[in-house]
Amino acid sequence: MDNRAKVIVVGSGLAGSRTAQFLQEYCDVTLLTKGELMDANSALAQGGIAAALNTGDSVNSHFADSMLAGGNESDKNNLKILIREGRKDVKTLIQEGMEFDRNADGSLNFGLEGAHSTPRIVHAGGDFTGKKVLEFVQSKFQNIRVITNAFVSELLVRNTKNGSEVYGVRFLDKQNREMIQIADFVVIATGGLGKMYKFNTNSSTVCADGFALAKRAGAKLRDMEFVQFHPTLLKSTTPILISEAVRGAGAKLVNSDGDYFMKNKHKYEDLAPRDIVSREITREITLGKDVFLDASACANFEKRFPFIAQKLKENDIRRDRIPIIPAAHFFMGGVTVDSTGRSNLRNLYAVGEVASTRAHGANRLASNSLLECLVFSRRVAQDILSRKLNHNPEQIEAIRATETSQIHVPSLMQIQEKASCSIGIIKKQAKLRDFMNWLSKFDTQKISTSKEINELENLVLVAREICAASLKRSTSLGAHYIEVDV
Numbered sequence: 001m002d003n004r005a006k007v008i009v010v011g012s013g014l015a016g017s018r019t020a021q022f023l024q025e026y027c028d029v030t031l032l033t034k035g036e037l038m039d040a041n042s043a044l045a046q047g048g049i050a051a052a053l054n055t056g057d058s059v060n061s062h063f064a065d066s067m068l069a070g071g072n073e074s075d076k077n078n079l080k081i082l083i084r085e086g087r088k089d090v091k092t093l094i095q096e097g098m099e100f101d102r103n104a105d106g107s108l109n110f111g112l113e114g115a116h117s118t119p120r121i122v123h124a125g126g127d128f129t130g131k132k133v134l135e136f137v138q139s140k141f142q143n144i145r146v147i148t149n150a151f152v153s154e155l156l157v158r159n160t161k162n163g164s165e166v167y168g169v170r171f172l173d174k175q176n177r178e179m180i181q182i183a184d185f186v187v188i189a190t191g192g193l194g195k196m197y198k199f200n201t202n203s204s205t206v207c208a209d210g211f212a213l214a215k216r217a218g219a220k221l222r223d224m225e226f227v228q229f230h231p232t233l234l235k236s237t238t239p240i241l242i243s244e245a246v247r248g249a250g251a252k253l254v255n256s257d258g259d260y261f262m263k264n265k266h267k268y269e270d271l272a273p274r275d276i277v278s279r280e281i282t283r284e285i286t287l288g289k290d291v292f293l294d295a296s297a298c299a300n301f302e303k304r305f306p307f308i309a310q311k312l313k314e315n316d317i318r319r320d321r322i323p324i325i326p327a328a329h330f331f332m333g334g335v336t337v338d339s340t341g342r343s344n345l346r347n348l349y350a351v352g353e354v355a356s357t358r359a360h361g362a363n364r365l366a367s368n369s370l371l372e373c374l375v376f377s378r379r380v381a382q383d384i385l386s387r388k389l390n391h392n393p394e395q396i397e398a399i400r401a402t403e404t405s406q407i408h409v410p411s412l413m414q415i416q417e418k419a420s421c422s423i424g425i426i427k428k429q430a431k432l433r434d435f436m437n438w439l440s441k442f443d444t445q446k447i448s449t450s451k452e453i454n455e456l457e458n459l460v461l462v463a464r465e466i467c468a469a470s471l472k473r474s475t476s477l478g479a480h481y482i483e484v485d486v
């Protein structure tokens with residue numbers, strides 16, 4: 001009889017993979033992920049991981065920068081945990097063998113990014129940081145049951161005398177069969193919601209599922225109005241993110257009239273917080289101008305940004321005239337959790353971008369999210385290991401006939417168009433109300449047995465949450481920018 005705790009981790013980004021890695025020695029771990037193992041935003045991260053490890057840097061300085069970027073809305077305790085423990089977690093990763101880029105003298109090479117007062121971003125393979133870190137963590141998997149192409153569609157909840165508790169998940173496997181997996185603990189690490197928007201930087205598997213799963217199960221969501229837009233997505237048929245680190249290395253934003261329009265807009269100019277830069281770009285675009293990144297001043301561009309340099313070459317784009325557009329990038333809100341990742345539902349944890357620890361406040365500081373994955377995955381794992389076991393029934397696998405779905409949902413294109421214009425970079429109350437009315441036509445409580453339809457239902461449900469939260473907050477704060485109706 002295996003007396004180890006059964007843990008299901010949903011999502012194979014850095015948050016899920018690191019949680020599974022920590023637990024594999026002590027628990028019976030199943031990792032379910034929607035696509036292949038590397039299909040995750042974590043694998044796309046370019047800039048790196050922020051950690052106050054540079055000479056002259058300090059925990060206080062990193063804390064102050066994060067607090068300021070977050071509109072002073074961060075949960076101070078969780079932000080302190082993130083920054084203080086994050087230094088140790090990055091060092092642990094290095095001790096385990098992870099290789100970050102170094103200077104000729106062997107010291108870590110720290111990059112600078114928007115709203116950081118000093119260079120503190122460790123990176124790997126130039127701009128391949130996320131891929132390198134995720135591959136490294138997954139290379140440590142030894143004792144984990146990995147099920148890829150597993151689309152988790154429902155959290156299983158039962159009522160107990162201590163309240164509701166989660167005891168497993170329902171998922172569609174590669175053959176589209178419905179499966180049930182029972183566990184003592186479920187950790188959702190499903191990332192954010194980029195797919196909601198027409199222009200986004202995210203992996204196509206990152207589709208708001210985790211928020212919808214949690215909400216339907218009865219978990220609390222919060223801060224749903226805070227969607228972060230990244231200022232610089234390459235405007236092309238094969239869009240990619242142009243990391244903030246490129247501006248950190250000297251690139252400047254310029255409009256089609258040749259104006260360096262961020263000058264005098266903020267003390268950090270092009271490296272102002274993302275919401276400010278995204279809004280200024282949006283204003284230029286609204287005036288009918290195109291916006292470019294002029295990266296001609298960046299030294300060692302090909303070496304420092306090999307991925308971006310390659311993509312520019314493939315698209316025949318000059319380095320001094322890179323066409324860009326702001327795009328949905330990161331989500332500060334999510335499933336309400338405490339500093340150990342526990343949600344309000346017993347045995348349900350959330351970690352990474354899907355979770356809201358409030359460490360990021362109303363706007364995340366660049367490169368604090370991979371750090372969040374490292375710190376809070378360890379904390380979730382430690383908390384699970386400290387829990388007394390009250391074993392759930394043995395795993396059962398149920399195969400049910402797939403039903404034809406009759407659920408009425410809008411198309412992805414409709415959702416993206418409407419979301420981009422109503423819950424985007426600049427919000428207006430009248431548009432929010434119109435969008436809310438439109439969304440209310442769709443039923444999101446039934447769960448479709450089609451993965452595609454289920455994804456659309458999830459987007460509708462979460463769009464509604466964003467709309468409602470945005471309507472409630474009538475004044476602008478951080479990434480939530482709302483203009484008064486005239």
Ligand SMILES: Cc1cc2nc3c(=O)[nH]c(=O)nc-3n(C[C@H](O)[C@H](O)[C@H](O)COP(=O)(O)OP(=O)(O)OC[C@H]3O[C@@H](n4cnc5c(N)ncnc54)[C@H](O)[C@@H]3O)c2cc1C
Nearest residue numbers: 011012013015034041042045047048152191352353367370
């Ligand atoms: C282009 C880009 C660049 C970035 N650069 C940086 C950076 O330099 N530094 C930084 O700190 N942050 C960066 N970020 C943000 C950072 O990458 C993410 O916030 C972080 O990686 C989130 O990790 P995660 O593990 O929570 O989610 P993800 O890495 O997004 O993983 C989510 C996982 O859940 C799976 N999943 C989703 N729904 C389901 C479902 N229903 N069933 C099963 N599995 C599911 C997905 O397939 C995926 O495997 C960047 C983000 C992007 C998009």
